[in-house]
Amino acid sequence: MNLLAPDDIWCFSFFVVKDFCRAKLFIMTSYVQKLCAKYNYELINIVTTGDIMAKELNINYQGEYSYTIAIRPNFDDLLSLLNEKVGKTYDNICIVTDSNVAGYYLKEVLDIFNQTDSNITSFSFTAGEESKNLDTVKMLYEHLIIKKFTRKSLLVALGGGVVGDLTGFAASTYLRGIDFIQVPTTLLSQVDSSVGGKTGVDFDGYKNMIGAFYMPRLVYMNLTTLNSLDDYNFACGMGEVIKSGLIADKDFYNWLKEKDVVNKLKAKDFEALEHCVYSCCKIKGHVVEVDPTEKGIRAYLNFGHTLGHAIEKHSNFSIGHGQCVSLGMVCASFLSNKLGYITADEASDITNTCLLYDLPIKVSGMTSAQVLEASKSDKKMQGTKIKFTVLKAIGEAASYLDFTDEDLVEAIEKVLD
Numbered sequence: 185m186n187l188l189a190p191d192d193i194w195c196f197s198f199f200v201v202k203d204f205c206r207a208k209l210f211i212m213t214s215y216v217q218k219l220c221a222k223y224n225y226e227l228i229n230i231v232t233t234g235d236i237m238a239k240e241l242n243i244n245y246q247g248e249y250s251y252t253i254a255i256r257p258n259f260d261d262l263l264s265l266l267n268e269k270v271g272k273t274y275d276n277i278c279i280v281t282d283s284n285v286a287g288y289y290l291k292e293v294l295d296i297f298n299q300t301d302s303n304i305t306s307f308s309f310t311a312g313e314e315s316k317n318l319d320t321v322k323m324l325y326e327h328l329i330i331k332k333f334t335r336k337s338l339l340v341a342l343g344g345g346v347v348g349d350l351t352g353f354a355a356s357t358y359l360r361g362i363d364f365i366q367v368p369t370t371l372l373s374q375v376d377s378s379v380g381g382k383t384g385v386d387f388d389g390y391k392n393m394i395g396a397f398y399m400p401r402l403v404y405m406n407l408t409t410l411n412s413l414d415d416y417n418f419a420c421g422m423g424e425v426i427k428s429g430l431i432a433d434k435d436f437y438n439w440l441k442e443k444d445v446v447n448k449l450k451a452k453d454f455e456a457l458e459h460c461v462y463s464c465c466k467i468k469g470h471v472v473e474v475d476p477t478e479k480g481i482r483a484y485l486n487f488g489h490t491l492g493h494a495i496e497k498h499s500n501f502s503i504g505h506g507q508c509v510s511l512g513m514v515c516a517s518f519l520s521n522k523l524g525y526i527t528a529d530e531a532s533d534i535t536n537t538c539l540l541y542d543l544p545i546k547v548s549g550m551t552s553a554q555v556l557e558a559s560k561s562d563k564k565m566q567g568t569k570i571k572f573t574v575l576k577a578i579g580e581a582a583s584y585l586d587f588t589d590e591d592l593v594e595a596i597e598k599v600l601d
């Protein structure tokens with residue numbers, strides 16, 4: 185990190201207290217942006233959309249600018265931002281969405297893209313993980329071929345992680361790759377799946393078995409879409425949010441535990457959500473920049489996922505992903521304490537934080553032997569050993585390879601009812 189020149193310190197102090205003087209910051213925005221660039225700060229932009237400030241984050245891929253994540257309270261500047269960041273004219277644009285999201289937001293997004301000279305179509309499939317497969321991709325390819333989509337066409341993924349993963353995969357393979365943008369509408373997709381370029385579909389009961397690393401051209405998050413999301417799916421996203429704080433940002437994790445913050449996030453307060461989503465994107469963005477193809481620290485994002493996935497699989501995907509991550513985090517916290525890293529109090533504090541956001545800490549209908557068995561088919565196996573993510577401290581993750589089956593069973597039993 186570069187040191188600040190004395191002349192710039194005043195301005196950066198101003199920047200730090202931005203939450204208290206947003207109006208004044210508006211005047212300073214362009215100067216702050218120049219300073220951020222000068223000192224290579226991670227926060228790239230603060231822009232105004234109407235009366236509300238909104239944030240942007242630039243993500244690099246293999247050392248070069250790849251795409252911008254824009255956090256907004258509406259869809260107002262979707263088109264102008266696409267022009268600004270990508271600056272291309274597309275012959276055809278297809279809005280890909282699912283049957284639930286279509287009812288809420290498809291018309292609004294279609295109206296926006298209909299202002300362009302491109303031919304606009306939409307493709308909607310039945311909502312749910314059951315649709316995340318090659319059959320749906322085939323139907324999408326057919327739609328694109330009938331509508332004469334070319335290499336100069338664009339796909340827009342409007343929906344949760346299922347829509348994002350499937351659309352990104354179709355974009356990566358149609359005509360050997362066409363542009364796509366992510367417009368995530370679930371908390372999980374905003375804080376996790378739309379960032380990092382992992383795309384794919386399930387195959388023959390194997391989750392995310394077929395896929396590609398393929399970067400979107402823009403990620404545009406309208407946080408107001410979360411108002412229509414049900415509590416279960418909101419809690420699901422909170423599982424990944426808590427994980428993000430635990431692996432990389434102690435202050436953010438502590439912020440999540442504040443009573444006022446819990447209430448504001450559950451009430452979908454824009455500023456609280458903005459800080460939450462922005463913090464998670466910053467953490468994930470940093471991890472995927474350093475390790476885009478999961479050869480090293482990207483594994484830290486799997487905190488709570490090894491046993492979480494096993495529980496999810498054993499439940500036949502009837503329990504939500506974030507809910508399983510919560511259960512997995514309880515197990516992984518226990519193991520982190522067993523290694524002498526975090527204290528027993530810190531482990532039980534993690535359990536309490538999951539409860540604050542209505543996430544489960546106990547599960548019934550399975551045995552530890554069944555969960556252990558399911559964990560052995562995890563893609564994160566290294567040889568015969570499971571690469572397990574633990575917490576060295578709150579806000580600091582590490583990998584550990586030497587847990588025995590007995591250790592894992594003991595941890596699984598902590599969450600069995």
Ligand SMILES: NC(=O)c1ccc[n+]([C@@H]2O[C@H](COP(=O)([O-])OP(=O)(O)OC[C@H]3O[C@@H](n4cnc5c(N)ncnc54)[C@H](O)[C@@H]3O)[C@@H](O)[C@H]2O)c1
Nearest residue numbers: 284285311344345346347369370372373377382409412413
């Ligand atoms: N690519 C990655 O890095 C990555 C990371 C994590 C998860 N994933 C994938 O993400 C998927 C899960 O994502 P998800 O939890 O968003 O699931 P999802 O896309 O199925 O969305 C959950 C439900 O919410 C509905 N919905 C979406 N937005 C809504 C809104 N604004 N209002 C009302 N309803 C809305 C959907 O129709 C669906 O019924 C899984 O397939 C998982 O494998 C991918």
Ligand SMILES: [Zn+2]
Nearest residue numbers: 424489505509
């Ligand atoms: Zn996850």
